[in-house]
Amino acid sequence: MAYDVPPDLAGLSLAEIAELVAARKLPPVDQWNPEATSDSRMRIAEGGTWYHDGSPITRPGMVRAFASLLRRDADGSHWLVTPHYRQSIEVEDAAFMAVDMKAEGGALTFRLNTDEFVVAGPDHPLRAAGDPDAPAIYLAVRHGSEARLDRSTWLQLAEHALAEGDGLEVTSQGATFSLAPA
Incomplete structure (x- = not known):
């Protein structure tokens, strides 16, 4: 499925921004609490670059997909969460x-x-x-x-x-x- 990059922020009205925000459907990761866990071998560097096994993830679509599964617990740990599995992810500063x-x-x-x-x-x-x-x-x-x-x-x-x-x-x-x- 092709990805349509949102228009430039400067050219959008507040109403158009609200429409785009409302249209974004994200998985309910806050409702999923799977027992099975492991290490994703992924990290998000201080500048926002995502890595897997030490190599940068260069496909923006992959980063967007992983980001939609991201959750941070009260203790500060970050997880990629699905209904049946969660994997830890290292976050150097902010996700x-x-x-x-x-x-x-x-x-x-x-x-x-x-x-x-x-x-x-x-x-x-x-x-x-x-x-x-x-x-x-x-x-x-x-x-x-x-x-x-x-x-x-x-x-x-x-x-x-x-x-x-x-x-x-x-x-x-x-x-x-x-x-x-x-």
């Missing part, structure tokens, strides 16, 4: 990378390295980590997993914060998030 951002209509929308869109808000909060001189901003994606904003997306968010106020907070869908690490 996803946010690679673009758009502010429109009181909402901040992020495009992930898997071509998915996530709208920050109460269900997808932003959090600041690191230290004030080198902060890292993370976006909750799904099933406990997060996306780290890449450098250019972090700069887009910082420019938006400065344009909207004092630069230390942003608001999306009525929720306010600090950009200063605690």
Whole structure:
């Protein structure tokens, strides 16, 4: 089946983004709790590149398929989950990378390295980590997993914060998030 890359984030309205988000059907990995487990021999590097047995996974469709099965437990461990089996996966920093951002209509929308869109808000909060001189901003994606904003997306968010106020907070869908690490 052919994969249609979503249109450029800048050219989409908030309503169009909401339609694309609603149309994405993901497996209910949060409802699956299989007993059988093993090591997937996979890892997601700090920059968002997926590896299997030390070699990068170069097919974007494979990465998207695996990403749809990803779940992070409360203890921080990541799993690829199916109804009958779960495999551990090493995640060096965050499972996803946010690679673009758009502010429109009181909402901040992020495009992930898997071509998915996530709208920050109460269900997808932003959090600041690191230290004030080198902060890292993370976006909750799904099933406990997060996306780290890449450098250019972090700069887009910082420019938006400065344009909207004092630069230390942003608001999306009525929720306010600090950009200063605690």
